[in-house]
Amino acid sequence: MGIHGLSKLIADESPSAIKQSDMKSYFGRKIAIDASMSLYQFLIAVRSEGHQLTSVDGETTSHLMGTFYRTIRLIENGIKPVYVFDGKPPEMKSGELEKRAERREEAQKNLTQAEETGNLVEVDKFSRRLVKVNKKHVDECKELLNLMGIPFIEAPCEAEAQCAAMVKAGIVYGTATEDMDSLTFGSPVVIRHLTFSETRRIPVQEYNFNKVLNGLELTQDEVIVFKNIIGKCFIDLCILLGCDYCDSIKGIGPKRAFELIKQYRSITKILENIDTSKYTVPENWLYEKAKQLFVEPEIQDPKTIELKWCEPDEEGLVKFLCGDRQFNEERVRSGSKKLSKARTGTTQVRLDSFFKILPSQTNNNKRKQKDITNSIGTLILVD
């Protein structure tokens, strides 16, 4: 899933691109949430004694539980979420999807085995690996969002690409996902861990795309005309790291990939220069096609998207969630009231919606980031 090892590479090479904060600091922001990713998270994480929550008939309800309560938490914090669902997967992804199916089969086998031997830890581990978001989950989730008055969008293809386009168009502030390929699609702001459980106390991480490029020194040409090329250079890096759409060169890890890109600036150039006896380049490597998917993904024009947050349908929610799905009616009603309350009354405006943020001055004389806490306090005399 996503780009192999990218988050670690950014953390190592461009730490200033990552900002830690908490959910509260996003109040007043509209945020596009990668729905498939959050549903997947909920299916894995929302459990009771190791089992998914189910309705009377044994149908899973973990995804509904997660979507309902975590969305309420976002709304209570003043965030306006919009969920973006995946459309049909791109053809290039079929290879990756096959691999995932294989892994799932493997996990199924292991699970049966573990169940036979009665190894509970293993059973838990493999049953989590078997989790898959299916159409029923998605449809139920959409119905729930409708009742909650939360907007959602169905992307023609990949949700991350659609989110990125919406952030670029300025209709939302950022993309909330765990999937790093949102950056490869060029989402200016990517937010991780936003829909995580409160009890885990994991800080929200924000990746700033431009700072990522700066930090990785992929912006040697400061001219804006070249911005496109620089972005592509980053895409090449992501493909080398390993993406969902094609294979990567065997024997090149994140470090090596980064060095090569810094040196040659593109995969084409790298292929001309590396020793192919040492590294196995995949046959008929479709990296150009993969790149094309990142550069010009199939998306709905953000200008045609209108986002509306509506009044929740309390009775509808009770009918949908309680009964067979066994949600506690009192809690559903109070949740609905919270959604409704957040809509009424006054909203605090952010100061940066009045005053423009000035471009940060790059100061070469600045002290090194690392020195902040560990500096021994020695005086450095320059001049």
Place this chain on the structure above:
Amino acid sequence: MFEARLVQSSILKKILEAIKDLLNEATFECSASGIQLQAMDNSHVSLVSLNLKSDGFDKYRCDRNLSMGINLGSMTKIMKCAGNDDVMTMKAQDNADTVTFVFESPNQEKVSDYEMKLMNLDQEQLGIPETDYSCVIKIPSAEFSRICRDLSQFGESMIISCSKEGVKFSTAGDIGSANVKLAQTYNVDKEEEAIIIEMQEPVSLNFACRYLNSFTKATPLSPQVQLCMSSDVPLVVEYKIGDVGYIRYYLAPKIEEEDN
């Protein structure tokens, strides 16, 4: 080389008290013209803008522009070590990663110096346009502080409305509602005790009490406070700091949600 000497070190103490509610750390930008600080609070709702002119200091020298990223908690600790009558001098080398505070007692029998590590802060700077405000209100700072404190007992936010008749602060909450009206005063001996209202057109805006209460921590700096308001723009709360400069707070209003 940067050096700034202030005979009244208590001014800097008061400035710190006035900003450390809102900010944990901030960058002091030192240049030949003086010291400036601009920073938003964590939630990006309010902004502190501090301006200290070079000629307000008793001695001031800044050869090269210097950005001093400072942890305000640490600076407060150091300032607590200064006596109220002490003379203070801030010193730093060009490109230094520390700043030194020197405190001298009035009769020079005691001299102490404290060195503090600087930080590299990556803070967003906002461009604040010059604005002609519809209402400019001057009131005694203690009065404003009292009103904010009193009204915040009743509700989370208060409405400040300014009209020909005067300025009204009002709030409502679970226990009830509260209103304070101030009328323009005419015959006052001292200007700082007066209530002066200059109004082009009436304005009414809603603000979170929490931030207003933080702003009033600047009350010891000045006997008078100035509020500037226009429809749909942030409020400006300004305290003059003697002849040295000013501290301004900007606060984004709360608005009625557009029904969608």
